[in-house]
Amino acid sequence: MSTVTDTHDDHHDHGPAKGLMRWVTTTNHKDIGTLYLVFSLIMFMVGGAMAMVIRLELFQPGLQFIDPGFFNQMTTVHALVMIFGAVMPAFVGLANWMLPIMVGGPDMALPRMNNWSFWILPFAFAMLLSTFFMDGGAPAGGWTIYPPLVLQGGNGFPFMIFAIHMMGISSVMGAINVIVTILNMRAPGMTLMKMPLFVWTWFITAYLLIAVMPVLAGAVTMLLTDRFYDTTFFNAAGGGDPVLFQHIFWFFGHPEVYILILPAFGIVSQIIPTFARKPLFGYSSMVYATSSIAFLSFIVWAHHMFTVGMPLQGELFFMYATMLIAVPTGVKVFNWISTMWKGSMTFETPMLFSIGFVIMFTIGGFSGLMLAIAPADFQYHDTYFVVAHFHYVLVTGAIYAIMASVYYWIPKWTGNMYNEKMGQWHFWISTVSVNVLFFPQHFLGLAGMPRRIPDYSVQFAEFNMWSSIGGFVFGLSQVFFCYIVYKTIKGGEKATDQVWEGAEGLEWTLSSPPPYHSFTEAPEIK
Amino acid sequence: MNKLKQLLATGVVATIMSTAAQAEYGLNMPVGVTETSRQVYDLHMLILWVCVAIGVVVFGAMIYSMIYHRKSKGAVASQFHESMTAELVWTVIPFIILVVMAVPATTVLIDMHDSSEADMQIKVTGYQWKWHYEYIGEDIEFFSSLDAASNEARQVGSDIDPATVENYLLDVDKPLVIPVGKKVSFLLTAADVIHAWWVPDFGWKKDAVPGFINEAWVRVDKVGVYRGQCAELCGRDHGFMPIVVEVKSEADYAVWVAEQKGAAAAAKLASIEDLDPRELKQKGKKVYRANCVACHQVKGEGIPGVFPAITGSVIATGDINNHINMIMNGKAGTAMAAYKDQLSDVDLAAVITYQRNSLGNKVGDAVQPAEIAALR
Numbered sequence: 070m071s072t073v074t075d076t077h078d079d080h081h082d083h084g085p086a087k088g089l090m091r092w093v094t095t096t097n098h099k100d101i102g103t104l105y106l107v108f109s110l111i112m113f114m115v116g117g118a119m120a121m122v123i124r125l126e127l128f129q130p131g132l133q134f135i136d137p138g139f140f141n142q143m144t145t146v147h148a149l150v151m152i153f154g155a156v157m158p159a160f161v162g163l164a165n166w167m168l169p170i171m172v173g174g175p176d177m178a179l180p181r182m183n184n185w186s187f188w189i190l191p192f193a194f195a196m197l198l199s200t201f202f203m204d205g206g207a208p209a210g211g212w213t214i215y216p217p218l219v220l221q222g223g224n225g226f227p228f229m230i231f232a233i234h235m236m237g238i239s240s241v242m243g244a245i246n247v248i249v250t251i252l253n254m255r256a257p258g259m260t261l262m263k264m265p266l267f268v269w270t271w272f273i274t275a276y277l278l279i280a281v282m283p284v285l286a287g288a289v290t291m292l293l294t295d296r297f298y299d300t301t302f303f304n305a306a307g308g309g310d311p312v313l314f315q316h317i318f319w320f321f322g323h324p325e326v327y328i329l330i331l332p333a334f335g336i337v338s339q340i341i342p343t344f345a346r347k348p349l350f351g352y353s354s355m356v357y358a359t360s361s362i363a364f365l366s367f368i369v370w371a372h373h374m375f376t377v378g379m380p381l382q383g384e385l386f387f388m389y390a391t392m393l394i395a396v397p398t399g400v401k402v403f404n405w406i407s408t409m410w411k412g413s414m415t416f417e418t419p420m421l422f423s424i425g426f427v428i429m430f431t432i433g434g435f436s437g438l439m440l441a442i443a444p445a446d447f448q449y450h451d452t453y454f455v456v457a458h459f460h461y462v463l464v465t466g467a468i469y470a471i472m473a474s475v476y477y478w479i480p481k482w483t484g485n486m487y488n489e490k491m492g493q494w495h496f497w498i499s500t501v502s503v504n505v506l507f508f509p510q511h512f513l514g515l516a517g518m519p520r521r522i523p524d525y526s527v528q529f530a531e532f533n534m535w536s537s538i539g540g541f542v543f544g545l546s547q548v549f550f551c552y553i554v555y556k557t558i559k560g561g562e563k564a565t566d567q568v569w570e571g572a573e574g575l576e577w578t579l580s581s582p583p584p585y586h587s588f589t590e591a592p593e594i595k
Numbered sequence: 596m597n598k599l600k601q602l603l604a605t606g607v608v609a610t611i612m613s614t615a616a617q618a619e620y621g622l623n624m625p626v627g628v629t630e631t632s633r634q635v636y637d638l639h640m641l642i643l644w645v646c647v648a649i650g651v652v653v654f655g656a657m658i659y660s661m662i663y664h665r666k667s668k669g670a671v672a673s674q675f676h677e678s679m680t681a682e683l684v685w686t687v688i689p690f691i692i693l694v695v696m697a698v699p700a701t702t703v704l705i706d707m708h709d710s711s712e713a714d715m716q717i718k719v720t721g722y723q724w725k726w727h728y729e730y731i732g733e734d735i736e737f738f739s740s741l742d743a744a745s746n747e748a749r750q751v752g753s754d755i756d757p758a759t760v761e762n763y764l765l766d767v768d769k770p771l772v773i774p775v776g777k778k779v780s781f782l783l784t785a786a787d788v789i790h791a792w793w794v795p796d797f798g799w800k801k802d803a804v805p806g807f808i809n810e811a812w813v814r815v816d817k818v819g820v821y822r823g824q825c826a827e828l829c830g831r832d833h834g835f836m837p838i839v840v841e842v843k844s845e846a847d848y849a850v851w852v853a854e855q856k857g858a859a860a861a862a863k864l865a866s867i868e869d870l871d872p873r874e875l876k877q878k879g880k881k882v883y884r885a886n887c888v889a890c891h892q893v894k895g896e897g898i899p900g901v902f903p904a905i906t907g908s909v910i911a912t913g914d915i916n917n918h919i920n921m922i923m924n925g926k927a928g929t930a931m932a933a934y935k936d937q938l939s940d941v942d943l944a945a946v947i948t949y950q951r952n953s954l955g956n957k958v959g960d961a962v963q964p965a966e967i968a969a970l971r
């Protein structure tokens with residue numbers, strides 16, 4: 070491995086390799102970051118197309134277009150693609166691009182592993198998506214893959230399991246790289262408590278990933294042996310327990326939802342101070358809040374299982390623990406608002422998406438708090454109320470933060486400014502449509518519409534139609550987003566190094582776009 | 596640009612207002628018809644208003660700040676970035692609010708768990724895709740599945756407008772019947788995959804897990820018909836296994852129980868009589884359409900790779916004993932259920948005869964109800 074020190078002289082002449090092989094063999098953190106981001110955008114469109122099919126079928130009561138079995142395949146693969154293919158790789162891409170720069174290092178610590186962890190992904194998803202063409206079609210048991218239902222799947226089942234294994238391996242390798250980079254590649258003087266919050270939140274996320282991805286791997290392997298090797302881990306007839314799977318799955322699953330949101334917290338904590346022209350309020354409390362959220366995320370899993378039939382004491386414990394998470398989450402929201410307070414704000418697209426994030430993520434937090442109340446969850450559970458909840462935290466939460474970060478850093482990445490007017494349009498169309506899409510789903514759930522159904526009773530017709538219309542507009546506006554990104558890569562007004570007036574941090578001291586190797590000489594940390 | 600933003604903002608507000616107005620006539624959580632459901636509703640409204648109050652403060656502060664602390668207004672950024680007091684305040688106050696919330700939540704939860712001293716017990720078993728009810732100690736049991744009108748309308752491309760079907764997707768062929776004012780305890784389980792039994796007006800849902808028994812209870816204080824649906828993804832027809840509960844006065848309930856017992860005796864008699872194969876075939880078609888089509892399809896072609904075809908199948912055209920065995924006992928580890936618990940002797944004989952002599956098969960033999968009865 071070529072190390073940082075011995076290549077100092079020949080740095081200036083070697084840039085990227087030419088042609089397609091540059092992307093296949095690259096060990097450069099920016100190239101790999103770009104690969105991750107492009108892959109994530111493609112998956113976002115694939116998953117989005119499935120969402121459009123779902124909303125099309127739900128546009129009216131009655132089954133107009135697709136078979137209920139195919140509908141279940143759509144919801145299942147939509148979720149898997151969005152979670153593992155769109156949101157997680159986007160965050161890893163951002164980590165690749167920004168972490169080495171933000172800590173003042175030359176590259177990620179383990180560049181070859183970095184290449185691997187990306188290149189596993191296209192194969193994993195090719196395998197997952199290929200199940201659509203197999204006998205029995207794609208997995209249709211929901212992204213939560215509960216047995217015994219999931220064991221009834223067709224030939225695609227083992228392929229899905231193997232795809233999940235590959236995604237897990239990729240994530241764990243990415244996480245190891247993040248941790249090693251943060252611990253070893255910081256410039257002298259960059260103490261832990263000086264690291265930008267995006268670095269901190271990713272640091273904690275990486276530990277979550279390493280802790281829970283193997284748990285998922287274990288769970289899906291047990292499914293595999295239950296189906297093919299006559300084990301009965303989850304089969305009561307053989308002394309197993311189907312609910313055991315749910316415990317294992319959610320022991321992974323709840324930390325997973327924080328894997329999907331902690332980096333978003335980090336992004337927003339970078340952007341709001343920039344556009345408020347004011348330092349982040351409560352930096353250290355942000356770090357502690359993130360750590361407590363990460364810790365608590367391990368002891369709340371069974372709030373997804375309140376209706377499964379737990380003892381009273383268990384339900385009480387998980388209810389209290391879940392309610393507790395609202396405290397550090399609240400601290401974060403209050404800190405963001407205090408950062409804005411008495412600032413000197415401007416509202417460029419990244420700031421709009423960040424403010425959108427804070428407001429709508431908080432709405433998702435409110436419904437989360439409601440869901441935490443176990444007796445009320447007996448009503449909410451497995452209805453559209455839950456669907457509304459997790460889309461508020463994931464779409465207007467995680468994905469809004471990703472959009473914000475793209476607008477924020479794309480001038481740095483490409484050297485070109487995006488078109489501000491288009492960015493603003495994208496924000497406003499998305500924000501109006503996403504609320505038309507998801508807000509009525511709260512009402513649907515409360516009124517009694519279960520989730521994961523392809524057809525519904527006519528009393529739910531009106532809100533479903535609203536929701537579908539919102540969905541189509543939101544979908545279209547993301548196509549517009551692709552166009553904006555494409556246009557920015559192709560050209561545009563040249564960006565300065567500083568890009569944003571109020572921006573602080575090492576990334577803004579580099580040229581736009583930055584040199585192929587980031588900090589070959591350690592920068593000075595104030 | 597500013598005009599546009601205003602316009603958009605008005606749009607959002609208008610949408611929220613109009614949806615909120617709708618919520619008043621039936622799009623909030625139902626208050627329901629049990630003590631439990633009312634408690635749950637109160638909890639829901641309490642936490643909702645707490646969230647709204649916090650939201651008003653939080654979003655209010657944000658909006659104020661966005662209006663007054665903007666650069667275009669000439670705002671100059673102050674540089675404060677820490678306050679121990681503030682951090683303490685917004686850690687402690689939310690914590691106190693949560694404790695206040697937790698107290699009533701705990702009380703309600705304890706109540707809901709207390710299914711002791713029930714007046715009667717009903718065992719509820721989820722099947723793909725129908726419910727089975729067994730009145731413990733009463734010798735009454737039956738299946739309850741989506742009614743025929745909804746079932747016809749919900750087929751892909753049926754061209755039947757769901758609005759013309761009464762209680763579309765929320766009606767069954769035979770509802771569960773319980774007496775008003777009695778504490779009815781439910782023992783929930785499932786025969787194949789996990790289902791969840793949910794009637795919103797009762798205030799809870801509970802999973803039906805194969806191999807395990809969950810308990811829950813109701814005491815309904817209003818005569819009426821209450822509807823719900825399966826609430827745990829259970830495969831292809833998860834959206835089509837509704838629940839209907841008819842709550843009757845005690846006198847009406849007693850009449851109903853007597854009727855059921857009479858009907859059960861008549862069914863027992865029926866299985867002794869031999870039937871004409873043509874009659875069996877006709878009956879079998881109905882049974883097939885209600886129980887088998889979801890997987891094996893209307894024409895018996897199945898779904899390649901997942902559900903085998905009946906047409907030309909080795910079992911349905913081979914030795915009749917294997918065929919009977921397959922239908923009665925199912926096939927472990929697959930979606931093929933054991934129908935001996937689900938269908939009467941007559942229905943079993945009918946559907947087997949139908950499969951052998953229809954759907955493209957022409958074996959020419961038949962099986963009689965009495966033969967099935969002998970195998971039980």
Ligand code: HEM
Pocket residue numbers: 213326327329330372373391392394395398433434435436437438440441446449450451455458459462463466467
């Ligand atoms: C204040 C913080 C939060 C609380 C108290 C909370 C609470 C809950 C509860 C109790 C459920 C289970 C509901 C049910 O199935 O009946 C749930 C579901 C869910 N939550 Fe949250 N949540 C919070 C934040 C988040 C965040 C930050 C994310 C992700 C970014 C998230 C993603 C999800 C997802 C994906 C589900 C549904 C999973 C499924 O069943 O498919 N939540 N939440």
Ligand SMILES: [Cu+2]
Pocket residue numbers: 322323326369370372373
């Ligand atoms: Cu959770």
Ligand SMILES: [Cu+2]
Pocket residue numbers: 789790791825826827828829830832833834836
């Ligand atoms: Cu179901």
